[in-house]
Structures are given as structure tokens and as C-alpha cells.
Amino acid sequence: MEHLLSMEDLSTTEIEQLISRASEFKARKSDHPKYNDTFVANLFFENSTRTKSSFLVAEQKLGLNLVDFETSTSSVQKGESLYDTCKTLESIGVNLLVIRHPNNAYYEELRNINIPIVNGGDGSGQHPTQSLLDLMTIYEEYGYFKGLKVLICGDIKNSRVARSNYHSLTALGAEVMFSSPPEWQDESIGASYVDIDEVINQVDIVMLLRVQHERHHKSEVSTFKAQDYHQQYGLNQQRYSKLQSHSIIMHPAPVNRGVEIADPLVEASQSRIFKQMENGMYLRMAVIDTILKGRKG
Numbered sequence: 001m002e003h004l005l006s007m008e009d010l011s012t013t014e015i016e017q018l019i020s021r022a023s024e025f026k027a028r029k030s031d032h033p034k035y036n037d038t039f040v041a042n043l044f045f046e047n048s049t050r051t052k053s054s055f056l057v058a059e060q061k062l063g064l065n066l067v068d069f070e071t072s073t074s075s076v077q078k079g080e081s082l083y084d085t086c087k088t089l090e091s092i093g094v095n096l097l098v099i100r101h102p103n104n105a106y107y108e109e110l111r112n113i114n115i116p117i118v119n120g121g122d123g124s125g126q127h128p129t130q131s132l133l134d135l136m137t138i139y140e141e142y143g144y145f146k147g148l149k150v151l152i153c154g155d156i157k158n159s160r161v162a163r164s165n166y167h168s169l170t171a172l173g174a175e176v177m178f179s180s181p182p183e184w185q186d187e188s189i190g191a192s193y194v195d196i197d198e199v200i201n202q203v204d205i206v207m208l209l210r211v212q213h214e215r216h217h218k219s220e221v222s223t224f225k226a227q228d229y230h231q232q233y234g235l236n237q238q239r240y241s242k243l244q245s246h247s248i249i250m251h252p253a254p255v256n257r258g259v260e261i262a263d264p265l266v267e268a269s270q271s272r273i274f275k276q277m278e279n280g281m282y283l284r285m286a287v288i289d290t291i292l293k294g295r296k297g
């Protein structure tokens with residue numbers, strides 16, 4: 001694996017290998033490799049808590065040297081392009097870039113960058129490390145993917161998580177359904193849309209998505225009624241009580257408590273939301289280790 005840009009670039013074997021490596025790190029089955037001669041920069045052009053912090057912890061556990069980069073204090077503020085920023089870091093001696101950017105497929109303009117790029121999320125396009133940590137969490141729970149019924153609820157149109165997970169879960173043999181208000185549906189993805197109340201008692205996984213107001217038109221934000229949304233599409237206590245006892249709740253977070261999911265359910269016994277975050281750090285270690293090991297040959 002040279003880069004990690006999209007789940008569509010990974011084979012199911014590569015996905016399974018990454019989950020296995022992350023699980024080894026989690027179980028401390030192998031010593032951490034130490035990349036003391038390797039430099040990494042994390043370029044976050046969109047806000048982040050989980051992705052950025054877990055990459056930082058993963059990188060430090062692997063002994064990488066971190067190159068400080070903040071868009072607010074960099075020459076991005078003087079108009080430097082993404083390509084020139086990345087080419088500069090490559091020239092200085094940075095060996096790997098983690099990038100989150102609001103533009104879909106921003107990495108297409110970086111084809112002449114000769115160091116690995118890990119996509120930390122591109123607009124509404126892809127969020128491959130989120131998808132991999134979701135898959136790791138599901139695999140820990142069930143030990144398989146084939147035949148699992150997965151309901152993904154919410155702001156599908158704007159969700160790089162829905163896009164990445166639909167592709168990877170389907171490739172691994174799971175059945176993925178969507179539930180969403182008509183205005184946030186995206187027919188190009190390929191899943192069928194269902195009524196949450198008709199399937200809630202049959203699914204193995206309910207994945208709630210954050211309502212992404214920052215990607216909505218102003219008029220949509222001003223007319224959005226959180227209570228109505230929660231009532232029609234959210235996971236409330238009544239729906240939670242209909243879940244099968246083995247079913248789990250997931251959410252990529254940050255969570256709008258009381259909107260996508262009732263506040264007390266975020267840490268309910270069937271929620272794996274904080275487990276997803278825990279797994280994210282190990283999964284990101286696995287991604288970086290796999291890429292760097294490949295380069296060392």
C-alpha cells in the first residue's frame with residue numbers, strides 16, 4: 001500500500017490485513033516498530049478532534065518525528081496552494097503526510113507528490129481510516145461481515161463515512177441499508193432507503209451519522225428542527241428497546257446529542273461509540289506501519 005486515499009483502492013484482503021495488524025497493536029502482541037528516522041506532518045484544513053488526535057498518538061507510539069503544521073499560522077494564509085505546501089514539506093524531508101481537506105478528491109492534484117499520503121477525510125468524498133476503524137469495531141463484535149445487516153441513518157448526502165462504509169461493508173458481504181430525509185438522500189451510492197421503524201428490530205448494526213450543518217445551505221440550517229429530526233430519524237429510547245440484544249450502535253462522532261441519538265444512549269450498553277475512537281488509534285498505527293514498512297521494502 002503506497003497511499004491510503006479511498007476505501008475503493010483497498011482489496012478485502014488488504015482491509016483484513018489492516019484490521020489484523022491493528023488488533024495486534026491493541027493486544028500488544030508485537031513490539032511497536034520504531035520509525036525514529038521518519039518525519040510526518042498532519043495537515044488539517046478542516047477541524048478535527050478524533051482523527052487528528054488519534055493520528056498524533058499513533059505517530060508518537062511508532063516513534064515518528066512530528067513536523068508542526070497549523071493552517072492558521074502557515075503560508076496557506078498567504079495563498080500557498082495545497083500542492084506547493086505538500087511539495088515544500090516533501091523537499092524539507094517529511095516522509096509521510098496525513099491530510100484532511102474540504103475539497104472532494106483533493107489528492108488528485110497531488111499526483112506529483114512523491115511521499116505517501118493518508119487521507120484524513122476529503123469533503124463529502126471518503127474517510128478511509130474512519131471506515132477501517134468502524135470495520136475493526138464490527139469485526140471485534142461479530143468476527144465476520146458476511147450477511148450482517150447494517151442500517152446507516154442520517155445525512156447520507158454529505159457523509160464521507162456513509163460513502164466509505166457502504167463500499168467497504170458491501171465488498172465484505174454485509175447488507176447495507178440507508179434511512180434519511182429525502183433532501184439528504186444520495187441515489188448515486190446504491191443502497192436502498194428504508195424506514196428506520198420497519199427494520200430497527202432486524203439489524204445487527206445501527207450507524208447514526210452527524211447532521212453536518214457546515215455543509216448545508218443557510219436556509220436549510222435555519223429551518224432545521226432538531227426535535228422533529230430526532231423523532232423521525234434519530235435513535236430514541238423506544239427504538240433502542242426494539243434492537244436485538246446482540247445489536248450495536250455506532251456513530252463516527254462528534255455526536256449531536258439529542259439529535260441523531262438520545263443523550264443517555266451515547267454510552268448505553270449496546271453503544272460502541274467510544275470503542276470506535278479507541279480502535280481508531282490502533283487502526284491508524286496499522287495504516288502508517290503498513291505504508292512505511294512497504295517503503296522500506
Ligand code: CP
Pocket residue numbers: 047048049050051052121130252253254
Ligand atoms: N469522526 C471524525 O472524523 O471525527 P473528527 O472530525 O473529530 O476527526
